Amino acid sequence: MNDALTQPLYDEFPVLYAGRIKPASDSSMCWGFQCGDGWFALLRELSMHLTDYAREETSFHLEAVGVKAKAGYLRFELAFGTDWTEACIEAARRRARETCEATGKPGALCRPARGSRHAWAYRVLCDEKANELGYSKVMRDLSPPN
Incomplete structure (x- = not known):
């Protein structure tokens, strides 16, 4: 922040x-x-x-x-x-x-569309930021990391 x-x-x-x-x-x-x-x-x-x-x-x-x-x-x-x-x-x-980490708008869990598929690279993003940063929505929810 x-x-x-x-x-x-x-x-x-x-x-x-x-x-x-x-x-x-x-x-x-x-x-x-x-x-x-x-x-x-x-x-x-x-x-x-x-x-x-x-x-x-x-x-x-x-x-x-x-x-x-x-x-x-x-x-x-x-x-x-x-x-x-x-x-x-x-x-x-x-x-x-459900809140975009970047903008505060409604968002969803997303992963990088290319490159790393590791869970640590996932972010909650709105559609606009996901497109801008090259992320795509995750279709199934993952359990929280430890």
């Missing part, structure tokens, strides 16, 4: 994204948001829900340790989670599965 979108998330949710200043051995957030700009809105919404929850559950330590796209899936990992936070993250993952 570009800096113009990343910084507002850091500014609005400093506790959630405190890992951005930690070394890689402690948090993958030191590499920022490793996904496209199109997921900004859903990440902001998820961040708001998680932060609101942490305000009510004062004993809960809220900190993201990694946010990235992997094979077309949103990977959002907390240092500590609860059933509620996991359900909230899962809802965002489902939304990301």
Whole structure:
């Protein structure tokens, strides 16, 4: 995600994204948001829900340790989670599965039309971006990567 979108998330949710200043051995957030700009809105919404929850559950330590796209899936990992936070993250993952990583428009899982057929090269893209980048829709869904 570009800096113009990343910084507002850091500014609005400093506790959630405190890992951005930690070394890689402690948090993958030191590499920022490793996904496209199109997921900004859903990440902001998820961040708001998680932060609101942490305000009510004062004993809960809220900190993201990694946010990235992997094979077309949103990977959002907390240092500590609860059933509620996991359900909230899962809802965002489902939304990301239908949201173009590049534009935020409705999208679908796509793979490179030529070249690599490895799952790590898959992305969620709208038709316009898929055509522009040389991707084609995947006809069957794959299970999430580990």
